Amino acid sequence: MAPALTEMAPTPPHALQQGQQNVSKAIFPDGLKTSGQHGPIYERIRPYSDFPKEITGPTVWQADDYKNNRERWTHVFSDEEIAELSKASDDYIAAGHPLTGMKKDLFPLPKLESFFGAVKNELLNGKGFILFKGIPVREWGLHKCAVAYMGLGSFFGYFVSQNGRGHVLGHVKDLGEDASRPDKVRIYRTNAKQYFHTDGTDLVGLLCIAKALEGGESDIASTHNVWNTLQRENPDVAELMCTPCWYFDRKGEVGQGQDPWYRSNIFFMEHDPEGNPRVWSKFDPMNVTSLARFSEGPDAKIPPLSDAQKRALKILDDTCQRLALHMILDPGDIQLLCNMQVYHARTAYKDYPPGSVDEEGHERVRRHLMRLWLATPENEGGWKTPFHDSNNRKRGGIQVDDTAPPRPLPIVRINNLDVVVRCRNHRLDPRTSPQRLLNLCVRLRELPFPGNARRVAVDIQIPAPFPGIDYTGYVADLQHLSAPLTAFLNAKVVQLQGFIRLTKEEIGALTNSVRVVPRVGEAVVELSVTQKKRESGMGYILSARQQRRMERGRF
CATH class of the missing domain: 3.60.130.10 (Clavaminate synthase-like)
Known part of the structure; x- marks a missing residue:
């Protein structure tokens, strides 16, 4: 039997005031x-x-x-x-x-x-x-x-x-x-x-x-x-x-x-x-x-x-x-x-299964x-509810503490069909990459406008190398990430671009495994590592030519 109404505790006094709390305009600009x-x-x-x-x-x-x-x-x-x-x-x-x-x-x-x-x-x-x-x-x-x-x-x-x-x-x-x-x-x-x-x-x-x-x-x-x-x-x-x-x-x-x-x-x-x-x-x-x-x-x-x-x-x-x-x-x-x-x-x-097209030859979006x-x-003019926030302009919804509406991840739109997602602030440590890659997936799938993209390139920057880390495992992580990205973004991920700063010795471990082609119907994952002189020392990052090709949508 469900608990009777008389067994219920009254409304806590603090709950009656929750709708009247001051709001920081530094967090919520409209107040x-x-x-x-x-x-x-x-x-x-x-x-x-x-x-x-x-x-x-x-x-x-x-x-x-x-x-x-x-x-x-x-x-x-x-x-x-x-x-x-x-x-x-x-x-x-x-x-x-x-x-x-x-x-x-x-x-x-x-x-x-x-x-x-x-x-x-x-x-x-x-x-x-x-x-x-x-x-x-x-x-x-x-x-x-x-x-x-x-x-x-x-x-x-x-x-x-x-x-x-x-x-x-x-x-x-x-x-x-x-x-x-x-x-x-x-x-x-x-x-x-x-x-x-x-x-x-x-x-x-x-x-x-x-x-x-x-x-x-x-x-x-x-x-x-x-x-x-x-x-x-x-x-x-x-x-x-x-x-x-x-x-x-x-x-x-x-x-x-x-x-x-x-x-x-x-x-x-x-x-x-x-x-x-x-x-x-x-x-x-x-x-x-x-x-x-x-x-x-x-x-x-x-x-x-x-x-x-x-x-x-x-x-x-x-x-x-x-x-x-x-x-x-x-x-x-x-x-x-x-x-x-x-x-x-x-x-x-x-x-629709991946790769489906409509009568006009357009790729179908999920x-x-x-x-x-x-x-x-x-x-x-709204309904008069028996809740403390009945007169609040933003009553209801879901709010966790002072979590503000997030800014969307930056998106560069190449044309109506192709999107390049910049994720250079998502620094992934290869020692914890599985969880960090999962977290990145969570953010990428909440991008505001990816639904009609047919091709997507994602850039990820990796921090300076750590001694003894086998970077070949990172390529496997990228391959593992391609399938969920394909599903999350409703698009074919033609390139998952990693930025990794390595020494000459460490790059040797990657030279034979930079390109990974998953099963037919999945995305192509490519990890490009190129040598370039920098003020901070010798590193390996995306070349300027590759950058230009990517921004032109030529993946």
């Missing part, structure tokens, strides 16, 4: 910091008896209302609207503004602004979803698409961090991570099925860059229709989900002084004592079922899921599935959802979507 994952103010949670038996209004919809009426939830951008988005994007890029500095004051859309305002109201107070179509992703390339997408998003809310590294522009793609380890892995980084859930923010946006060979399709359901159905068919489940007896996993994204989990409800009522509070939901089953490491064994810190809770989770997902509207996102589509009153899910998918999390605070 705004994502508030992060937290439990509610428990004293503001309404008992189940206060919840309505049935909800009515525009937030309650059936799949049949929209299945054959796409014009009611789809907007195809006109040529004029695309031209306005294009000009604003070009001007933003020309001004040299970083993506992390995007705000609508820097992205004027005089003709679209009023339309976006009406759409935002429909998202927050109406059916809660829309599908925009027509962004020319192939023509614009990923950089301009990202700028246009974030510029559009700035009219709907404030960008909040989506992970512990502070990323505000997420990339939904299969990074080869193990979906069977939900305690360590965020499912959006795999090709596995995502069950019905909400994201940790008010609005979520997805821009489709490339779709999968099979699957990866979107299902959405009206949270209020789901609530009404639970009240009719399984009121005991509805009641259990209105109780703060549910623990949610932070997935290792834990700030100082925080537990690895937080306790909350699944269904809430707005904190609006004098108004007409609405029912809303905040829930992800993968963050509930992944806590066995804390709920089992003699050192258990939280109660395990009861049989009633396990049954409730299944009934909720089955109900959503039964009531869902199915949609397919094509390249250039932007889906916007309000998490407060819309659940969403994703089917499992299979990517499934890739850009994601935005957007906050709409209570005092700017």
